[in-house]
Every structure is written in C-alpha cells, then in structure tokens.
Amino acid sequence: MKNQNPSSRRNFLRQSVLSAAGLTTGLPLLANDKSGEMFSILKRSGGFGPGDNLNIALIGAGGMGTQDTITALKVPGIKLVAVCDLYNGRLKDSKDRWGADIFTTRSYMEVLNRKDIDAVIVATPDHWHQRISIDAMRAGKHVYCEKPMVHSVDEGPAVIAAQKETGKIFQVGSQGVSSLGNEKARQLLKEGAIGDLNYAEGFWARRAPLEVWQYPIPTDASTQSVDWETYISNTTKRNFDAMRFFRWRNYTDYGTGMAGDLFVHLFSSLHFITNSVGPNKVYAAGGLRYWNDGREVPDVLLGTFDYPKSMAHPGFNLSLRCNFVDGTSGTTYLKLVGSEGSMDITWDSVTLKRNKSIASDDPFYVEKMKQSGQDLSGRKKMMPPEAITFEAEKGYLGGPYDHMNNFFTAIRTGGKVAEDAVFGYRAAAPALLCNDSYYKNSPMFWDPEKMQVIKK
Ligand SMILES: NC(=O)c1ccc[n+]([C@@H]2O[C@H](COP(=O)([O-])OP(=O)(O)OC[C@H]3O[C@@H](n4cnc5c(N)ncnc54)[C@H](O)[C@@H]3O)[C@@H](O)[C@H]2O)c1
Numbered sequence: 388m389k390n391q392n393p394s395s396r397r398n399f400l401r402q403s404v405l406s407a408a409g410l411t412t413g414l415p416l417l418a419n420d421k422s423g424e425m426f427s428i429l430k431r432s433g434g435f436g437p438g439d440n441l442n443i444a445l446i447g448a449g450g451m452g453t454q455d456t457i458t459a460l461k462v463p464g465i466k467l468v469a470v471c472d473l474y475n476g477r478l479k480d481s482k483d484r485w486g487a488d489i490f491t492t493r494s495y496m497e498v499l500n501r502k503d504i505d506a507v508i509v510a511t512p513d514h515w516h517q518r519i520s521i522d523a524m525r526a527g528k529h530v531y532c533e534k535p536m537v538h539s540v541d542e543g544p545a546v547i548a549a550q551k552e553t554g555k556i557f558q559v560g561s562q563g564v565s566s567l568g569n570e571k572a573r574q575l576l577k578e579g580a581i582g583d584l585n586y587a588e589g590f591w592a593r594r595a596p597l598e599v600w601q602y603p604i605p606t607d608a609s610t611q612s613v614d615w616e617t618y619i620s621n622t623t624k625r626n627f628d629a630m631r632f633f634r635w636r637n638y639t640d641y642g643t644g645m646a647g648d649l650f651v652h653l654f655s656s657l658h659f660i661t662n663s664v665g666p667n668k669v670y671a672a673g674g675l676r677y678w679n680d681g682r683e684v685p686d687v688l689l690g691t692f693d694y695p696k697s698m699a700h701p702g703f704n705l706s707l708r709c710n711f712v713d714g715t716s717g718t719t720y721l722k723l724v725g726s727e728g729s730m731d732i733t734w735d736s737v738t739l740k741r742n743k744s745i746a747s748d749d750p751f752y753v754e755k756m757k758q759s760g761q762d763l764s765g766r767k768k769m770m771p772p773e774a775i776t777f778e779a780e781k782g783y784l785g786g787p788y789d790h791m792n793n794f795f796t797a798i799r800t801g802g803k804v805a806e807d808a809v810f811g812y813r814a815a816a817p818a819l820l821c822n823d824s825y826y827k828n829s830p831m832f833w834d835p836e837k838m839q840v841i842k843k
Pocket residue numbers: 446447448449450451452471472473474477493495510511512513515533534535560561562617618633647648
C-alpha cells in the first residue's frame with residue numbers, strides 16, 4: 388500500500404529546496420565543508436512551560452537512574468525527595484550528590500507509602516520493572532520506567548492494565564522518541580522525502596570492557612552492603628554472587644541481552660517515526676564469540692523483523708545487528724530506506740539522501756516515474772542537493788530532557804506521554820521475542836495489533 392502520494396512528494400521537494408535555500412525559514416544557506424553536504428537547523432517551535440512543583444523519588448540509583456534524575460531536576464519545579472537502592476554504596480552516593488536530607492531506603496515500598504511523592508523513576512535492572520511499576524501506579528504514583536518496559540513478553544499486559552485501571556501517567560524511557568531528530572524524521576517520511584519505505588536498519592559495534600557490560604565490582608560487595616535476598620526474590624534462588632548483581636546485563640534472570648538493552652531503542656524510534664505497531668515475524672542469529680566471562684547472553688546478535696503492510700506504512704524489513712567484539716565499525720543509529728532515498732537518523736540530526744536520477748526506457752520504471760510526478764521529457768533539470776543534514780540548534784537540551792519534560796508536562800496537564808504502556812510494550816515485545824528466537828532457534832510470530840504471541 389502506498390502511504391505517500393505523488394503530490395506530497397512533489398510538495399516535499401519544493402519545500403526542501405526552499406528551506407535548504409533559507410527561503411521559508413530565513414535561515415542562511417549553510418554548507419558543511421567536509422562532506423560537501425547541505426544542512427539546515429532543527430529548531431523546536433513551541434516549548435514547555437513550568438507548572439506546579441512535583442516531588443519525585445528514584446528507585447534504582449545506578450548509572451541510568453542517576454542520569455535520569457539529573458535530567459529530571461533540570462525541569463523547572465521538580466524536587467527529589469527519596470532514593471531507593473539495594474546497594475548501600477548507591478544510597479551513600481545519592482546523599483553525597485543530592486544532599487543529606489534525601490530520604491534513603493532499601494525498600495521501594497517505603498518510598499511508595501510516602502504521601503509526599505508524586506512520581507517515581509524506576510531504573511532498576513529489567514527484572515524489577517514490571518512489579519515496581521505496577522505497585523507504584525497502584526500506590527497513586529506516576530511512573531517513568533526505564534526501557535525495556537518488561538523483562539519477558541508475558542509481563543506486558545499487566546502493566547497496560549494497571550495503567551488503565553489507575554489512570555496514572557506512565558512513560559517508558561526510550562528517550563529518543565521525544566528528540567528533535569526523531570520528530571524531523573517522522574515529518575520527512577510523512578512528506579514523502581524518501582518515497583515508500585522498504586527497509587530499515589540499526590547497528591552497534593563495541594569493544595571496550597565497560598561498553599560490553601564488564602562493570603567494576605565494588606570492593607565492599609557483600610551480603611552486608613547488598614540486599615541480595617530482595618534482588619532475587621522474584622527470580623531463581625541462588626547464593627550471593629556479586630557478578631550477578633553488578634553485571635546483571637549478562638544474565639537472563641535479570642537482563643534482556645543486547646536486544647532488550649539496545650534493539651528496544653530502535654523499535655521505539657522506528658515505531659514513532661513510521662507510526663507502526665510492530666513486526667509480525669522475528670528471527671535471530673548470533674553467538675558467544677569472545678566474552679567468555681560467564682555471561683549467558685550472546686556477544687554477537689543479528690535480528691531480522693518483518694513489518695507487514697498496514698494503514699500507516701507499506702510492508703518493509705528491519706535488520707538490527709550488534710557486535711561486542713568489533714572495535715572498528717562504529718554505530719549506525721537508525722537508517723530508513725525508501726524508493727526515493729534514505730534517512731540516517733540520530734536524536735540530534737537527520738541526513739536525508741535522495742536517489743541519483745536515472746535515465747531509463749524500461750516501461751516499468753517509466754510508469755513508476757510518471758506515478759511519482761517526475762518529468763520524463765529528457766531535458767536536464769535543476770536538482771535539489773543529494774544530501775541534506777538537518778541538525779539540532781546549538782544548546783538543544785536533547786532527547787533525554789524532552790522525554791522527561793514530556794512526562795512531567797503530561798502529569799501537570801493531564802496530557803499524553805510520547806511512550807505509554809501500549810507503545811512501550813509494542814517496542815519491548817519484538818526485542819524480547821528476538822531473544823526467544825535466539826534461545827529457541829526458531830522464528831517467533833507476533834500479532835502487533837492484538838499484542839499477542841502467535842503459536843505456529
Ligand atoms: N534509556 C537509556 O538510554 C538507558 C541507558 C542505560 C540503562 N537503561 C536502563 O536503566 C535500567 C538500569 O540500568 P543501569 O545501567 O543504570 O544499571 P545499574 O546496575 O547501574 O543500576 C541499577 C541499580 O538498581 C539497583 N537495584 C537492583 N534491584 C533493585 C530493586 N529491586 N530495588 C531498588 N534498587 C534496585 C542496583 O543496586 C543498581 O544500583 C535498566 O533497565 C537499563 O535497561 C536505559
């Protein structure tokens with residue numbers, strides 16, 4: 388099915404040339420010397436106003452929870468009053484960072500029982516997201532839950548039900564969806580900038596130990612400093628193991644591997660940009676090639692996803708790859724390819740490339756050109772630039788700020804968030820099914836509309 392008509396494509400061409408020339412925006416025409424590519428500046432037109440003060444608490448005060456809280460505190464009117472973590476060192480760090488008057492505890496229920504807290508950030512390892520989010524909403528708190536929303540596919544419906552039942556604001560933390568880069572890509576796709584979408588891809592290459600989840604183990608790690616019994620209370624019972632606590636991403640009881648950690652960001656962005664609800668077929672390949680440090684998850688993973696034709700987009704394929712034993716290839720955040728060109732998308736920029744014009748007397752090609760409103764007279768014409776880079780304005784606070792601000796604005800105005808429980812589940816499910824496909828050595832089938840695994 389076509390989702391962009393020829394007139395919208397012509398319109399896009401006209402608009403892009405005008406705006407690249409600074410004619411619609413008043414911006415100067417700018418050239419990037421290194422690449423010879425044209426670029427123009429992404430600018431947020433509206434803006435979020437400050438409102439009522441809100442008290443927040445952080446549950447899971449490690450790397451991301453700390454970053455999320457730093458970001459949240461940049462939003463006007465937000466105050467941190469409590470921090471919960473299962474490791475004493477993190478509670479001490481929190482008091483050092485945010486002040487001795489912060490209430491700290493190992494028990495998240497003590498946070499939820501406080502009447503002075505409006506919202507919580509849940510940034511624990513993945514196996515605690517569902518339980519804490521549901522308990523928090525039932526305790527009357529709004530929730531910002533880190534991605535992936537859930538640890539396994541069967542955990543999703545209960546979060547959606549709790550959100551509906553309580554009416555609380557629930558935002559999942561794939562912050563890219565609120566970025567200027569993702570918004571621009573969505574607009575360009577809608578305007579027909581790359582024609583009909585046929586393919587998308589994302590790729591990560593990493594090699595440094597810290598990047599591949601070999602985190603340092605604190606010297607005081609013990610059953611005194613860590614509440615191990617609570618940590619494993621919802622999963623397999625085991626004796627204390629500091630690796631399983633501090634390097635949780637490597638173990639399937641707690642983490643969700645490369646797919647749950649990284650692929651999920653791409654699903655969120657892709658679904659936001661294309662308005663898609665998700666793929667219907669998922670198949671994975673991979674292996675543990677190098678990091679034989681006791682991890683249970685692969686260090687090379689490839690995922691292939693079939694997106695069926697829908698009202699929102701034509702049928703297309705998605706390829707996601709991650710290699711933790713590759714120090715040279717860099718990262719392609721998200722690339723979308725269409726019949727007229729492609730887009731390389733990050734949170735701060737979009738580079739749009741248009742197909743080079745091709746002369747042909749092939750009747751099929753000629754018919755396609757006619758349909759897309761292209762001039763076939765043979766006369767040479769003025770061409771728009773082959774590549775245009777849209778970049779966020781200097782001083783842009785970034786997707787993380789916009790996403791957090793979106794959460795607090797929704798609380799203050801009773802509005803909608805960018806990534807609610809349904810959206811978060813539709814992003815998490817294909818990532819988690821990618822793991823299932825890898826471990827079962829079999830394709831997985833998913834009904835993205837009904838959000839159900841299909842058994843074949
Ligand atoms: N959005 C992003 O870009 C992004 C980036 C990194 C991590 N994350 C997500 O954030 C979450 C945390 O990742 P991280 O890298 O910060 O891990 P981390 O290990 O640095 O932090 C997790 C913290 O949770 C604590 N914890 C564990 N179980 C708990 C429980 N039941 N109650 C309270 N505290 C508990 C641990 O002690 C630890 O301090 C993960 O779900 C991860 O996927 C998101």
